[in-house]
Amino acid sequence: MTRQSVPGGRIFGIPISLDYSWFLIFALMTWLLASSYFPAEFKGWPPAEYWGVAAATTLMLFVSVLLHKLGHPAVALSYKIPVRRINLFIFGGVAEFGGEAPSPVAEFLIAAAGPMVSLSLGFIFLLLEGPARGIAPLFGLIKYRAYINFALFFFNLIPGFPLDDGRVFRSIVWSFTGDMRRATLVAANVGRFFGFLFIMIGVWQMLGGNFGGGLWIAFIGWFLENAATAHVQQVMLQKAIAGHTVDQAMNRHVATVPGGLTLQQLVDDHVLGGGGRAFVVNRGDEPAGLTTLHRLNEVPRSQWHTTTAEQIMIPPAQVKTSTPKAQLWPALEQMSRDGVNQLPVVTEGRIVGMLSREDLITFLRTAHELGV
Secondary structure, eight states: OOTTEEEEEEETTEEEEEETHHHHHHHHHHHHIIIIIHHHHSTTOOHHHHHHHHHHHHHHHHHHHHHHHHHHHHHHGGGTOOEEEEEEETTEEEEEESSOOSSHHHHHHHHHHHHHHHHHHHHHHHHHHHHHTTSHHHHHHHHHHHHHHHHHHHHTTSOOTTSHHHHHHHHHHHHHHSOHHHHHHHHHHHHHHHHHHHHHHHHHHHHTTOHHHHHHHHHHHHHHHHHHHHHHHHHHHHHHHTTOBHHHHSBOOOOEEETTOBHHHIIIIIITTTOOOEEEEEETTEEEEEEEHHHHHTSOGGGTTTOBHHHHOBOGGGOOOBOTTSBHHHHHHHHHHHTOSEEEEEETTEEEEEEEHHHHHHHHHHHHHHTO
């Protein structure tokens, strides 16, 4: 789980998380509906009713987005692709998979599943509008649900990665080029173009007097551009470290500390004094586990004088490791997947180095300077 999201439970075993921006957008969406949309569509309601229906509608939008995103794992799992989690934004989200689609056809079907869910929901709520017409608040909620699901469907038809049709577009480019990395770069740059286009349209509308609608369009464009840029950077990083192995980037100095060392001593002598971030904890002369700054920060500072490194260490069986000759990109993916910043490098049961994100950055800088 990243620090930019909060856990939201599990559905069918898949972890669901909410990006922090969701709460900001929830408030913005509720305000726009309560102050603009519902008063224009349904006149004469009490202010409390506008706000109540607006909040309920925004929550239902969250459900629509969640169902949309669950469509992708439903197909991905049929291809034996593990699903790490779903991170939700109010107008979208990201389904994170533990592997890539095995073929362009699989990528096409996985990407298309989400929009098909939204289209189906749109028609379902369209059919429910008739029976709900006699109850104005319920009708307003259902009407907007139909509208927003159709909007999600058409919005995801924009051929800009990482939107769903951007992934469809990537599958098509992939099928023609036979190179998924190149296809990702093309699709992500198209996504950046549409992101900038949405921002320009949004600013134009705000200047023209439609501040609320323009702000919303600009915000969507900002999100799309940022997401696409992140994928471009990921592709460039993957290209830069392709062919390189863990032992080329790892730090061969492995810091060790005795298990009886207090956390205060660890901080004073080895963290602040030595710049270390991960330490092998020895019991006698034998390694007994691993401790990191993250584990240390979980202990209240008032207990640092009485808590030892051995008490907070990660047991060997739970330590995520790599091998020296493993490729750098899979190792980096493993670090991201496991939520760790350091990866012990082990050969024949012995720790021979430590790979960190800082080591990777240093390696990339050096490799760039040397032109290798």
